[in-house]
Amino acid sequence: MNTALADLRQIVTRWRVWFLMGNQDIELRYRRSFLGPFWISIAMAAFVGSISLLYSGILHQPFDQYISYFGAGVLAWMLIAQLITEGCQSVLENENNLRAVPIPLPVLAARVVYRNLIIFAHNLLVIAIVLAIFGRLSLLSSPLALLGLLLICVLGIALSLLLGPVSARFRDLPQLAVTLVQILYFLTPIFWAPTEKQVRSPVIELNPLYHLVQTVRGPLLGQPPSLAQWAGVTALVFAVLALSLVSLAWSRRRLFLWL
Amino acid sequence: MASVDLRAVDFSYPVFAVTGRSLKVSLASRIRAPGAGVVHVHAIRNLSLQLRDGERLGLIGRNGSGKSTLLRILAGLAHPQRGMISVEGRVVPLIEKGLGINPELSGEANIELPLRLLGATDAEIVAARPWVEQFTGLKDFLKLPVRTYSEGMKARLAFALSTAIHGDILILDEWLSAGDIDFTERAEQHLTGMLDRARILVLATHSLELIRRTCTKVAWLSQGELVRLGPPEEVLAAYDASAHSVPRAAE
Structure with missing residues (x-):
């Protein structure tokens, strides 16, 4: 367990490694498009705009209300979803390097989180503008979204530590995760808003991703989560982190066998 | 001061068949036949080794004798299932x-x-x-x-x-x-x-000439075991002799 904690500290001491890798990831993904990483923002604007046009009509909701709700929600969702699916790749995408030099897994987890934070920032830019245009951006409670973001990042580290090694051992886990995340996208209130009564149904109440999304979406829209909701999400995130450290203590010695 | 100490190290690794790589298949077969789709290879057996400042170790042996695995253990990549390791100094693998x-x-x-x-x-x-x-x-x-x-x-x-x-x-x-x-x-x-x-060099190679030129100590590995450890001329002579005495068909 001490070795796992020592590995975790390497996020701080070897920050240059994940920082460099994350920057390279972004550069390589978007260098061929002439807008560079701002292509992420354009894609987000097009996606949110078109879905909102369609669904505000289908669901008979005012466009400005729908696009604000959907935009803020999908902003958080995309980050969480990517952290799950890319968390599965945290070891596999470094397979060649890990055969040659020892790299602590938390450093590789930090790479996944960092690169997705950069993407999040580009998406946030668009959503903030959309919310501002429709007068729905709450300046008072928005800073609280940073707390939600922090919790999601801690969860992202934990998920990479858990899923990365297991995905190296069982190569079909990443596909499984992608399928699961797709299903969760429809089960979690992102592009549909539940009524007061529906929120209390177990399908939503017991869906941790709903509460996690709320920690970012709620503050942005001026409806910050209740104290109980914050406490619940924080407890959940740190429980997963604790679990991931136990898993790391176990997997760090075996990882090489699975590459 | 740099040093390397290995005591009674054992290392084996699993080789997975394609089905052993699948979570779905593994979960299903766990119920029927545990351990299916996995074969274990015993790569290093009961190996002890000490290196001190100034020593340059050459590793020789046929393909699959455990040279690369030993390098990876020293590099801190492979963690042995048994035995003790202590490596002091900055390792550049x-x-x-x-x-x-x-x-x-x-x-x-x-x-x-x-x-x-x-x-x-x-x-x-x-x-x-x-x-x-x-x-x-x-x-x-x-x-x-x-x-x-x-x-x-x-x-x-x-x-x-x-x-x-x-x-x-x-x-x-x-x-x-x-x-x-x-x-x-x-x-x-x-x-x-x-x-x-x-301060310390560990070199795995097939070139005996290179070993003669560079190393102060030679370890001869065969099937994961240390056959001989000692000064280059002595170990290389024994290695040469064995290579010539073994019939070609055994390769």
């Missing part, structure tokens, strides 16, 4: 060529990450940049993506990056090749200088 080099990025952009992965400090990076540029002689090519390089140019860059930082304990899988002929001499010189600075 030069096991895979082209570590951390991304062919899509320019030569220049490919300097920092490989060195960081090997554990370079900020000061070493600063010192290595101009050195790599000058040593490889790649000039304007450093601004171009590595995928546009010729094999020789790639080898030069990889060589320079592998030898840009110094370690107490150097782990080498085969001699570092240096690319084009006109570059070889400079590279050999540099490599020799680097080895002189390292």
